[in-house]
Amino acid sequence: MKGKIAFLPSAHKIEFHEYEVPPPPAGGIIAEVTQTNVCGSEVHMWRGEFGGRHGTMPGHEMSGRLLALGDGVKQDWAGAPVKVGDRIAPVYYSVCNRCVNCVRGNQAACLNKVISGRHPDDPPHFVSTFATHYVVRPNQHFYRVPDNVPDIIAASANCAMTQVYWGLDRARVTYGDSLVVLGAGGLGLHAMAIAKARGARVIAIDGVDQRLEEARKFGADETIDMRKHPEIDDRVKRVRDLCNGFPDVVLEVAGVPQAFADALRIVGAGGRVIEIGNISPALTVPVAPSTITFKSIEMIGVVMYPPHYLKKSLDFLAAHIDRFPYREMCDATFPLTRAAEALERSDRRELTRAALLPQEG
Secondary structure, eight states: OEEEEEEBOSTTOOEEEEEEOOOOOTTOEEEEEEEEEEOHHHHHHHHTSSSOTTOBOOOOOEEEEEEEEOTTOOBOTTSOBOOTTOEEEEOSSBOOSOSHHHHTTOGGGOTTOBOOOSSTTSTTOOOSSSBSEEEEOTTOOEEEOOTTSOHHHHGGGTTHHHHHHHHHHHTTOOTTOEEEEEOOSHHHHHHHHHHHHTTOEEEEEESOHHHHHHHHHTTOSEEEETTTSOSHHHHHHHHHHHHTSOOSEEEEOSOSHHHHHHHHHHSOTTOEEEEOSOOOTTOOOOOOHHHHHHHTOEEEEOOSOOTTHHHHHHHHHHHHTTTSOGGGTOOEEEEGGGHHHHHHHHHTTOOSOEEEEGGGO
16 A cells, blocks of 8 residues: 655655555554644645755644554553544654653653655654655554544644633633633634633733634633734733733744843733744844843743643543534645645645645545
8 A cells, every 4th residue: 555745855845655554563553534733833844944854744733533553552642542533633643751851751852753754765764744744653642532522623722722821821821811822823712711711810812803703712811903903002902901901811823033022021020921832943133131130031932742642632522522613623624645736825824724634535
């Protein structure tokens, strides 16, 4: 059986490679990819801002169907029994569980994490999710998808939802807090739903009609349209009016450097800023460090998450599947062969979340 996988050799270029699907490794599994999403990371890769000079393998959000079990695999990483045909969601990297950060309980900052290969030619080939198949390595977490969570929703649990879940926990967002979310894309919407379920007051800032409308559906108590408040001073004043003061927490998931600087301006003295959106080393913005000093801001940088947080996200989805319109989050689907179009339209912010369906061609 042969499968297909995508590779981005440079900015705005995509290739597809075909290989024999390998047998599952002992302690691992082979999954058929049923849906994979275009995350903000892939948009940065598409632009050439992230991923390396020699190209990169896109794709890390997926849901799949268990195709083959390696020797010794009888259950997922939460102990649920698994069999061929079950729907699963994998953590897209593996951690060592032995380095100083893992031992301290912060596997998100594992010093020895393994993500994917450099080029699909390297066996076992299928280690990123813009593909028809995916190899889950022996020490790589995966979880069975709850029966009431369809693929179109389960795919975004990893990483969009799980990463903001971890970020909100690190910032101790709880009942009665005020949270400002900069960016109402996939990560922002998931964060709004989780924060709202905890009893926080949520304010979303974006400049796209569709995203502002989705923000309200996913729990935003108030929205601020950047087109109506183009200056940061105006947005700070509007936030203060809505919060009757300054917000407790600001989450940056817009993915542009200026949003980081804006977060420092918007957050209140003694507040917390969660930085997730900016992942491109070449993109910078001038910031006065004294802003952090004199406002006593707690800075929380988040990339990835402890692997067991994917299970927490899947459980949250199962419990809140009818409360928030998760089925609307992926607002466009494409066959894998049209991945370039999905990336380009995502880059233009025409979509909230694009999905690729590898098994439809």
